[in-house]
Every structure is written in C-alpha cells, then in structure tokens.
Amino acid sequence: MGDGHDHRLHFVRAVRLFGGLPEAAQERVASAAVTRRYRRDERIYGPGDRTGLFVVHRGLVKVYRITESGNEQLIRLMSPGDFLGETALLADTTTDHFAVALQPSELCVMDRARFTRLLGQHPSVAVEMLQTVSGRLGTAEEMVSALSGKSVRQWLAQQLLHLADEAGGADFRLPTTKKELASYLGTTAETLSRRLGALQEAGVIRLGPRRQVEVLDPEALRRVAST
Known part of the structure; x- marks a missing residue:
C-alpha cells in the first residue's frame, strides 16, 4: 500500500474513536478516509452544508455560530484526535454552524455512507462517539451554569x-x-x-x-x- 494509506492508518490507530477497532477494521477506515489540508482561516464547512465525519489530524479548528445579533459565538476548539460534523452526519441533515481552520490543518474525512456502514459493523465506535458527545454536552451545561453563577x-x-x-x-x-x-x-x-x-x-x-x-x-x- 502507498505512503498515503500508511499515513492514514497510523493516524486511525492513534485516534481514540477508532483505537478499539480490530486491525482489519482500522485498515478499512484508513482506506475509506480522505485527507484534506486547509490553510489558516480557510473554511472547512458552513451552515447548509452536508458534512462527512471530520477528524483533526494536525492543526486547530474553530467551531462557531453567528448569533441573531450578528456576533460570532465560539462553540469549541478542535485539536488533533477530535472529530466534528457528527450531528449533521448522523441525522442526515445540513449543518447549522461554521468550522474554520485557525492554523494550517490536516483532517481525515469519511463520507456518511461509509461511516454509517462502519457503525453498523462496529457498534463500539458509536458508543465511543456517544461518550464523547455526551462529555461535550456536559461541558456546555457546566459552562451555562458557570456563566449564570x-x-x-x-x-x-x-x-x-x-x-x-x-x-x-x-x-x-x-x-x-x-x-x-x-x-x-x-x-x-x-x-x-x-x-x-x-x-x-x-x-x-x-x-x-x-x-x-x-x-x-x-x-x-x-x-x-x-x-
């Protein structure tokens, strides 16, 4: 296999979301993933886009919304090993927020059809994803509580x-x-x-x-x- 596949496989094995998969499944994820590179301040996706699953390999990604008053509201920062785009992907809807590279960044992307098949074959990935998303929700709730108190x-x-x-x-x-x-x-x-x-x-x-x-x-x- 080529250097590109080896590069993706090394990354897949290092990411917690895929770390528990059998070796053969990790190989399939690496083969299905596409590596995309983004310049500083380049938009990765925005409201109305249909996303795949994006996993940050290198760099830093800002996820934010524009409020009704026109101000930018930062949601979270995504660093290597973090994933984004999962809400629109799992619900098969368009996204309602922006993702922009704050630094020159490299992300691995898997489209919805392939990722859905992976979830069906390996429910442990779904469990890991739910745990991560649940943790994010808990952090958001803590923040709302903290900001009010x-x-x-x-x-x-x-x-x-x-x-x-x-x-x-x-x-x-x-x-x-x-x-x-x-x-x-x-x-x-x-x-x-x-x-x-x-x-x-x-x-x-x-x-x-x-x-x-x-x-x-x-x-x-x-x-x-x-x-």
Missing part, C-alpha cells in the same frame, strides 16, 4: 487552569484571539483584557507576546476560580 473573573481563571492542564505545564499560548475567547466566555474583549491585566498585576500570571501566558501562582488562580 460565576463572574467573568472566576470563569477566566477556570479556563486558564484548564489550558495549563492541557499544555502540561505553566506556560501556554492562548489558542484563540482575545475577542474569540471573550465571545466564548460571554463577555467583551475589553473586559477580558482588564481581567487578564488584573491577574498579572496581582502576580498570578504573566502575559507575554503572541498570546503567551505563564501561570506564576496556580494556587492563587484556583482560589480565584472557586471564590
């Missing part, structure tokens, strides 16, 4: 702790612009900048160039998140 300062501290945990250390780069992060937190970019500045003045974090952040006092940040 916590201040922007608390929610920002919680997000910074989460990003540090994902990065595996105190230093990390904000994955989005301040405007996008503010949209996600339900506030304005100006308010977000003030809250970040206050945390820096208090010696809790250090802000660097190109959206770099260093958590100097994680315990203090945890106290901010919880009080």
Whole structure:
C-alpha cells in the first residue's frame, strides 16, 4: 500500500474513536478516509452544508455560530484526535454552524455512507462517539451554569487552569484571539483584557507576546476560580 494509506492508518490507530477497532477494521477506515489540508482561516464547512465525519489530524479548528445579533459565538476548539460534523452526519441533515481552520490543518474525512456502514459493523465506535458527545454536552451545561453563577473573573481563571492542564505545564499560548475567547466566555474583549491585566498585576500570571501566558501562582488562580 502507498505512503498515503500508511499515513492514514497510523493516524486511525492513534485516534481514540477508532483505537478499539480490530486491525482489519482500522485498515478499512484508513482506506475509506480522505485527507484534506486547509490553510489558516480557510473554511472547512458552513451552515447548509452536508458534512462527512471530520477528524483533526494536525492543526486547530474553530467551531462557531453567528448569533441573531450578528456576533460570532465560539462553540469549541478542535485539536488533533477530535472529530466534528457528527450531528449533521448522523441525522442526515445540513449543518447549522461554521468550522474554520485557525492554523494550517490536516483532517481525515469519511463520507456518511461509509461511516454509517462502519457503525453498523462496529457498534463500539458509536458508543465511543456517544461518550464523547455526551462529555461535550456536559461541558456546555457546566459552562451555562458557570456563566449564570460565576463572574467573568472566576470563569477566566477556570479556563486558564484548564489550558495549563492541557499544555502540561505553566506556560501556554492562548489558542484563540482575545475577542474569540471573550465571545466564548460571554463577555467583551475589553473586559477580558482588564481581567487578564488584573491577574498579572496581582502576580498570578504573566502575559507575554503572541498570546503567551505563564501561570506564576496556580494556587492563587484556583482560589480565584472557586471564590
């Protein structure tokens, strides 16, 4: 088999969604998947499109909606190993949101017919997908609850702790612009900048160039998140 297939097979084996499949099934997924590359800020799909299953191999993908007031509402960020497009795919409908590459990105795509057959042959994939989607729903519900009961300062501290945990250390780069992060937190970019500045003045974090952040006092940040 060619290098392209070997490349896809290596990726399929590394993705949790397909990791539990027998080797022969992983081979079929790799053969059925198509690799697509996207430039920075290139749209992957938008409202009204019929999607396949997209699995992020490399890069970062922003999923968002446009609100009735015309503002952009960030839904989530998708990093390597994450999948998207599943709602429209499983319901056989068109999507109602946008997906855009925030960085040069590479995604593996499987069309609806092939993916539906895979689900029929290997229900474990459906179970894994449901667990992931359920986790996303739980996170969204927590966010709604948090935004209604916590201040922007608390929610920002919680997000910074989460990003540090994902990065595996105190230093990390904000994955989005301040405007996008503010949209996600339900506030304005100006308010977000003030809250970040206050945390820096208090010696809790250090802000660097190109959206770099260093958590100097994680315990203090945890106290901010919880009080």
